[in-house]
Amino acid sequence: MGRKNGKPRVVVIGGGTGLSVLLRGLKEKPVAITAIVTVADDGGSSGRLRYEMKMPPPGDIRNVLVALADTEPVLEALLQYRFVSGNGLSGHSIGNLLLAALMELSGDFVTAIEQMSQVLAVRGRVLPAAEEAIVLHAEMEDGSIVTGESIIPKSGKRIKRVFIEDNVEALEDAIKALKQADAIIIGPGSLYTSILPNLLVPGIVEAIRQSKATKAYICNVMTQPGETDGYNAADHLAAIHSHVGNSLFQYIIVNNGVVPDNVRTMYKEQGQEPVSYSEEDLIAKGYKVVAEELLLYDKFLRHNAAKLSEIIMELIGKKA
Structure with a gap:
């Protein structure tokens, strides 16, 4: 591994607004950031x-x-x-x-x-997960195939699995960054259309497994219509496991803050609800659970970037 200019190397993997929110907080910390970003968007x-x-x-x-x-x-x-x-x-x-x-x-x-x-x-390095655009496909629970990152959540069907073309190659610098990382953070972000497209790129998961970094998954605070309807934290993990196997990270970071009733009602009208979790269940699955009040509400519910960054620094500190 080895630190860069004395700073721990943190690699974050994801896409969409979730990753951007996390990075706004993390860039204020004394870390060397590499962001590995999905290239599956087609809308x-x-x-x-x-x-x-x-x-x-x-x-x-x-x-x-x-x-x-x-x-x-x-x-x-x-x-x-x-x-x-x-x-x-x-x-x-x-x-x-x-x-x-x-x-x-x-x-x-x-x-x-x-x-x-x-x-x-x-402040940091930004890398695409793959050299070329990724075409994302989804097999739905009824057996039909839907193609296109922007179309999959709108299909009105439940997702069984997502997959990409076989000819995609991971960016060499992304693999190198993962192997040299002191911490690897996955999420937050759309499970099937932001997180998994990165992990499905050949070489990415293997590099994460080989890395001696502290590894954590940040679970979303709300479910996402067309992707994770009715999912709890364990369901998010099960989806990742079924696609790329178990034991990809040691920690799962979950929100234990309560969503105010008026905000909850507003989101419910959009088909979204808070992602619940059972600490015992997650521990039984082999994870160390970090549960904190992580909500910020300003027109939209999102993760508290400053709080998340503090948690990540603590996890790095435990390893040092």
Whole structure:
């Protein structure tokens, strides 16, 4: 392993808003961060750029770069801005278009990310899980196959498993980062469309298993319609186990805070409910349980990034 400039190396794996929330807290800590980000997105601006420019989808990468950036609020707002009109421009975010332009200039997506990282003074390294865009498929419980990360949760059916094409290769730097890590954090994020697409890339899980890092899974605070309806924390773990095997991490981080009734009602109308857990059940499955009040509510329920970062630093400290 070996620390980078005296700082512990923390690798976080995921995608979507969950990963960005965690990174906003973690970048304030004395750690060397590498974010391994899913490239399975095929909806919206990312999907259009993916198909029109034959590039990996930039949206999740953009969100992570902005979360780790040392930028002025105006620049952050600019990068996240989506055009609302304009033939061909409508729906595209400026950050996505910048990544697309840098890729055309450099001829390489990873180089484009590195160049944008320099421009934004990003605190850490951002890597796609794979060199190319991933096509995500889901086998539903009725036996049907649904293709497309953005379509799977909208199918109205329960997911049995997700899988990707066989010809995908993990980014070599991502494998190297995992093997050198002092801590590997998986989640939070959409279980089937953000977390598992990373873990299904050949070589990623093997590198996690080989790593001597402290390994933790951050369980989502709410269920997700079309993905984890009715799931508790053990169900999230069971889904990961059925896809990539057991004993991928030692710790599971769960929320023990109570969702206020008015917020709970609002989320229930959207088909979401808090993810429950049984500490005895999780311990029986071989996990060390870290249960804390992790909720923040500001228009949306999300993880408390500062609190999560404290927990991660404590877990690293226990290993040191």
